[in-house]
Amino acid sequence: MSQNPEAVVRGFFAEMSTKGCLLSSVRNWCADECRWENTGLPTAESKAAMLAMMQGFIDGYQLDHIAVDMPSIAVSGNKVLTERVDHLNKADGSTVVSLPLAGVLEVRDGKIVRWADYFDPRPFLPT
């Protein structure tokens, strides 16, 4: 696997877009101490917490994969800044919700150590 930060981020999102690969994408591309921050939602403070949170999304939305459109990406050192539209898809290909967002991923030694996404969280919050 490449150590290059942009290649790591692209690899991570490519695996996440693959059917049934949400948990494996976290296992394969994130460091044990990775932080996963989402505006308005609790932060996952480690890979174990990330996996539990991802499993919660899978169970809560019958989520199968996340198709990622990425209109913008720019790199500064070990930080990769992305503008994206994430499509949360079920196994039958239907979309639960599409989120326009921007996110920062930090990569060290070929692993993601911080994944911070900024977006309007209201689709995930109780009304």
Next chain:
Amino acid sequence: MHDSVDKGVSQNPEAVVRGFFAEMSTPGGLISSVQNWCADACRWENSGMRTAEDKTQMLVMMQRLVDRYQLDRLGVDLPSIAVNGDKVLTERVDHLIRTDGSTVFSVPLTGVLEVRAGKVERWSDYFDPRPFLSA
């Protein structure tokens, strides 16, 4: 704010974005920062809010924010910035500050600015909009 001396520098996308935020952080500089650094056709997009489709609409929207919060300036922390061509991606904390120096609230966000010919042509910020939507 940017005179003819640094016009050469201000064509650079990162320098334009830094100049724009520097002016926005200056007391009373919110309206002039839009006037001086944004193209006439600039789009201003904010998560969960209406998009301003040109500079005229941006100025109306900025004036509305100024009036609603007695806003004087935006203190901008910029922990991350990265450039790809004419796009400048920023991770920021924007502090909405009143004339008396008090902070209305602080917004953690990530934003994309596109610069052409030394002017901001698109300013898209992604954040949790709930503080702006409450009464």
